[in-house]
Amino acid sequence: xxxxxxxxxxxxxxxxxxxxxxxSSKALYSVHWYRQKHGEAPVFLMILxxxxxxxxxxxxxxxxxxxxxxxxxYLTASQLSYSGTYFCGTDDQxxxxxxxxxxxxxxxxxx
Amino acid sequence: xxxxxxxxxxxxxxxxxxVFLECVQDMDHxxxxxxxxxxxxxxxxxxxxxxxxxxxxxxxxxxxxxxREKKExxxxxxxxxSTNQTSMYLCASWDPGGEKLFFGSGTQxxxx
Numbered sequence: 001x002x003x004x005x006x007x008x009x010x011x012x013x014x015x016x017x018x019x020x021x022x023x024s025s026k027a028l029y030s031v032h033w034y035r036q037k038h039g040e041a042p043v044f045l046m047i048l049x050x051x052x053x054x055x056x057x058x059x060x061x062x063x064x065x066x067x068x069x070x071x072x073x074y075l076t077a078s079q080l081s082y083s084g085t086y087f088c089g090t091d092d093q094x095x096x097x098x099x100x101x102x103x104x105x106x107x108x109x110x111x
Numbered sequence: 112x113x114x115x116x117x118x119x120x121x122x123x124x125x126x127x128x129x130v131f132l133e134c135v136q137d138m139d140h141x142x143x144x145x146x147x148x149x150x151x152x153x154x155x156x157x158x159x160x161x162x163x164x165x166x167x168x169x170x171x172x173x174x175x176x177x178x179r180e181k182k183e184x185x186x187x188x189x190x191x192x193s194t195n196q197t198s199m200y201l202c203a204s205w206d207p208g209g210e211k212l213f214f215g216s217g218t219q220x221x222x223x
Binding site for chain 2: 030
């Protein structure tokens with residue numbers, strides 16, 4: 001039930017853009033995105049509910065294609081503070097809000 | 112702000128010991144979760160609880176049990192610790208209003 005994330009790792013220079021993909025084999029009710037900085041707890045970024053909506057704040061946005069059971073996270077004009085590991089979490093609404101997380105994408109932004 | 116507090120940041124135990132990992136949240140959340148995090152494997156769900164004394168197995172419950180005697184406290188128990196249980200353990204609680212998980216800072220457990 002674990003979603004598949006790609007790429008596993010990416011290195012960017014400040015100002016460059018990146019896309020992180022998350023794909024599930026199951027029908028989804030929602031997709032969550034979290035970021036974990038080194039040595040810290042994962043922190044919630046955003047949730048996308050089924051309906052194909054796109055969301056964003058600051059220069060980080062995400063889309064959810066419920067038919068394809070996929071979500072993508074877009075980071076534009078990356079900043080050093082974007083470095084960390086990004087996880088998608090999927091909810092197929094069969095449990096008590098328990099999320100299945102992908103293996104993570106390690107993003108490193110360099111000056 | 113929601114606080115999810117895990118009692119120990121680092122823990123070293125010996126094989127065969129019984130280990131208790133404690134987690135407390137301060138926002139009266141009903142649903143709480145235990146994940147383990149391993150390099151390359153992401154976060155995997157061990158157990159979750161949706162109410163006091165209620166628990167459900169996650170993806171990898173073998174070798175673990177849980178206890179939820181009070182709403183704010185969710186404990187993970189390793190009945191007889193083994194070296195393959197060396198990992199980072201993360202507790203989380205679900206905020207229904209914000210539809211998101213709040214994570215604790217994690218417990219890095221080493222079993223020798």
